[in-house]
Amino acid sequence: MTRRKRRNFPSTTTENGGRKTMESLPGGQALPGRTNVVLTRNRDYKKKGVTAVHGMDEALSFLKQFPDDDIYIIGGEEIYRQFLPYCRTAHVTRIDYAYEADTHFPDLDQDPDWQVTAESDEQTYFSLCYEFCRYDRKMEEKTYEKKE
Numbered sequence: 001m002t003r004r005k006r007r008n009f010p011s012t013t014t015e016n017g018g019r020k021t022m023e024s025l026p027g028g029q030a031l032p033g034r035t036n037v038v039l040t041r042n043r044d045y046k047k048k049g050v051t052a053v054h055g056m057d058e059a060l061s062f063l064k065q066f067p068d069d070d071i072y073i074i075g076g077e078e079i080y081r082q083f084l085p086y087c088r089t090a091h092v093t094r095i096d097y098a099y100e101a102d103t104h105f106p107d108l109d110q111d112p113d114w115q116v117t118a119e120s121d122e123q124t125y126f127s128l129c130y131e132f133c134r135y136d137r138k139m140e141e142k143t144y145e146k147k148e
Helices: 003-008 019-024 056-063 077-086
Strands: 014-018 035-039 050-053 071-075 089-095 114-119 123-125 128-137
Touching (some): 014 019, 014 056, 014 077, 019 035, 050 056
Parallel strands (some): 014 035, 035 050
Antiparallel strands (some): 089 128, 114 128, 123 128
């Protein structure tokens, strides 16, 4: 996560991600001033400032208490794929470089249910070029359903 992205990241949100994503945050610590939720298969997982949930039903049930616009899914790939059907908006940082990797965010440009609704100017961090994109679901009423 670039410094600029961290600056633009809302400071009072509910962050939901996997264990590996949590461990990749600065110092491997929960983000301060937020509700941090980790979806993990490890029933013994404990970390200060983190609520651990152990399946999608438990995660969705826990997240119902928060306004939709305050919930951010921060990865990794499996977590994105599990939560994407419940999302109406995706904030994506597009990096102008092809990294060799074994995990990827779903390509929303190739998904007919999503459209780009906002793009930033190209940004540069050292030699890395990137832009921020907002995608919105085209057929929200058909595919988005928040479980009660």
